[in-house]
Amino acid sequence: MSRVVSLFRPGGPPMSCPPDPLLLLHDAGELPADIAEGWTEASLRDHVGACRRCRRVLAGWQRSIDSYRALDPIDPGSFDDAFFEDLAREVDEALGRSPAPVVPLRRRPAIPPMAWAAAAVLVLALALGRLLPSEGVPVADVGESPDLAVEPVAAVEAPPASAEEALRIEAQALGRSWLDDALEEELPVADEAQAMAASAADVYPFATSLYDELDELSRDELASLFTQL
Amino acid sequence: MGDRAAFSALVREHQRSVFFLALRLSRGDEQLARDVAQKTFLQAWARRASFRGESSYKTWLLRITSNLCSNELRRAWRQRELVPQAPDGAPAELGRTDPTSDADLDEQARRQALRDAVHALPDRQRRVAILRLYEDLAFGEIADVLGITANNAKVSFHHAVKKLRAALEPTVEAP
Numbered sequence: 001m002s003r004v005v006s007l008f009r010p011g012g013p014p015m016s017c018p019p020d021p022l023l024l025l026h027d028a029g030e031l032p033a034d035i036a037e038g039w040t041e042a043s044l045r046d047h048v049g050a051c052r053r054c055r056r057v058l059a060g061w062q063r064s065i066d067s068y069r070a071l072d073p074i075d076p077g078s079f080d081d082a083f084f085e086d087l088a089r090e091v092d093e094a095l096g097r098s099p100a101p102v103v104p105l106r107r108r109p110a111i112p113p114m115a116w117a118a119a120a121v122l123v124l125a126l127a128l129g130r131l132l133p134s135e136g137v138p139v140a141d142v143g144e145s146p147d148l149a150v151e152p153v154a155a156v157e158a159p160p161a162s163a164e165e166a167l168r169i170e171a172q173a174l175g176r177s178w179l180d181d182a183l184e185e186e187l188p189v190a191d192e193a194q195a196m197a198a199s200a201a202d203v204y205p206f207a208t209s210l211y212d213e214l215d216e217l218s219r220d221e222l223a224s225l226f227t228q229l
Numbered sequence: 230m231g232d233r234a235a236f237s238a239l240v241r242e243h244q245r246s247v248f249f250l251a252l253r254l255s256r257g258d259e260q261l262a263r264d265v266a267q268k269t270f271l272q273a274w275a276r277r278a279s280f281r282g283e284s285s286y287k288t289w290l291l292r293i294t295s296n297l298c299s300n301e302l303r304r305a306w307r308q309r310e311l312v313p314q315a316p317d318g319a320p321a322e323l324g325r326t327d328p329t330s331d332a333d334l335d336e337q338a339r340r341q342a343l344r345d346a347v348h349a350l351p352d353r354q355r356r357v358a359i360l361r362l363y364e365d366l367a368f369g370e371i372a373d374v375l376g377i378t379a380n381n382a383k384v385s386f387h388h389a390v391k392k393l394r395a396a397l398e399p400t401v402e403a404p
Contacts, residue, residue, distance in 0.1 A: 024390075025383050064394050068362050071336070073344040074252055076245070084244055087263065091240050091270045095233065 017054055018044060027058050236277070240270050243287055246364060247294050253359045254298040256348055261301055269294045288373040291364070295356060295374055346396040353377070354389035361386050 018026075018039050026044045039047075048054045247269050251262035272293050273280075280289055347355055353375065360371045361382075371382040 021384075021387050024387055061390070064390060065362065068343060068358075068390075068393065071340045071343045072363055073257065073340055073347075074249055074363070076249060079245075079248070084241075084248070087244055087248065087266060088237070088241050091244075091267055092237055094267060094271055095236070095274055 016047075017051060018047065020057055023048070023054055023057060024061050027061065232277075236270075236274055239273075239286060243290050244270075246287060247290055250291055250294050250359070250364060251298050253363060254295065254356070255302060256344070258305075261298075261305065265294060265297045265301055268297050272297070284373040285370070288366070288370045291360070291366075291374045292376070342397055343393070346393050349396065350389050350392060354385045354392070357382050357385040358389040358393070 017023075019037075022037065022039060023044065026039075026041065026048075048058065244266060248262055248266040251265040251269075252259065255261045255265070269290060273290055280286070284292075347358060350358060356375055357371055360366045360374060361368070366374070368379045368382045368386070371377075371386075372379040375382065377385075
C-alpha cells in the first residue's frame with residue numbers, strides 16, 4: 001500500500017489512479033519497469049478501461065501529440081524528388097573523389113620542398129657573406145710568404161659596408177618572417193575536411209609570398225650578395 | 230564497386246530522414262542541413278567497417294547526423310552564424326508559401342509557437358521530442374540514436390510533452 005500513499009497529493013489523481021507520468025508512458029508503448037511502482041501493463045490497461053478520469057488524461061495527451069505532429073515546422077512536401085536526387089548525386093560525387101589523406105587536426109602547415117631549397121640558399125648566402133672578405137685584402141694579411149710581393153687585390157664591385165649590413169638585416173628579418181609563417185602558425189581546425197581545406201589554402205599563399213619576396217630581392221639587393229658565392 | 234552501389238542505395242533510402250532530422254535540429258537552416266546530410270553519408274562510408282549491426286542502418290545514420298548537427302551548431306554559434314531570420318525576428322519559413330487567409334495566419338502563428346517551444350526545451354528533451362514526433366522512432370531507436378537508455382528516452386519525452394503543453398496552451402492545444 002505504500003504505492004498508494006506515495007501517489008496522493010492535493011490536486012493530483014485519486015489515490016487509486018496511477019500517477020499521470022506512468023499513465024502516459026504506458027500509453028506511449030512500454031512501461032519502464034524500474035519506475036512502474038508496482039503497476040503492470042495489464043493492471044494499467046484494466047484501470048484505464050474502468051476509469052473515466054484516466055481516459056480523459058490520456059485523450060488530452062494524445063490530442064497534444066497529434067497537434068504537434070500536425071504542426072510540423074518542416075513541410076516535407078516542399079523538398080521534392082529532384083532535391084533529393086541532387087543531394088544523392090552530390091554524395092556520389094564526393095564518394096567518387098579519391099580519398100584525401102588524413103590530416104592531423106592541429107598541425108603545422110606543410111612547406112613545399114622548393115621553399116626549403118630557396119631558404120637554404122638564402123641562409124648559405126648570408127653565412128658566406130659573413131665569411132668572405134668584402135673589400136680588397138692583401139694576400140700577406142692571410143698568411144702568405146713575405147717573399148712574394150703581391151699587390152693588394154681590389155674587390156670587384158663590392159657594395160659599401162653599410163649597404164651590405166642593411167641588406168643582411170633585411171634578409172634576416174625576411175627569413176625570420178618566413179620561418180614564423182611556416183613554423184609558428186597553427187590553424188584552429190575542427191575536423192579533417194576543414195584541416196585539408198585550410199592546409200591547401202595556407203600553404204599556397206606561403207609559397208607564393210616566399211617566391212615573390214625572393215624575386216623582389218634578387219632584382220636589386222640580393223644581386224650583390226649572390227655575386228659573393 | 231559492389232560496396233559503392235549498395236551504399237548509394239542506402240543513401241537514397243535514408244537521405245530524407247537524415248536531411249529532415251538535420252533540418253529540424255538546425256531550426257530550419259537548409260544549407261547547414263544539406264551539408265550535414267552529405268557529411269553524414271561520407272562519414273558513414275568512411276566508417277562502414279565499424280558498423281556492427283547492433284542497431285539499424287537508419288538509427289546509425291541518424292546518430293551520426295545528430296552528432297554532426299551538434300558540432301555544426303556549436304561552430305555556427307561560435308561564429309555567430311545564426312539561423313536566417315525573417316524580418317520580424319522569426320526564423321524563416323521552411324518552404325512554405327505566404328499566408329493568404331486568417332486561417333493560414335493562425336496556423337503559421339501556432340506553428341511558430343510550437344517551433345519556439347520545441348527549441349526552448351533542454352537539448353535532450355528536444356532531440357527526443359523531434360525523433361519521436363516527427364521521425365516516428367520507437368523509444369528503443371531513439372535510445373540508439375542518442376546513446377541513452379530507452380527508459381531515459383521515455384522519461385525525456387514525457388517531460389518534453391509536459392513542457393510543450395504548459396508553454397503552448399491555449400495557442401496550439403486543440404480545445
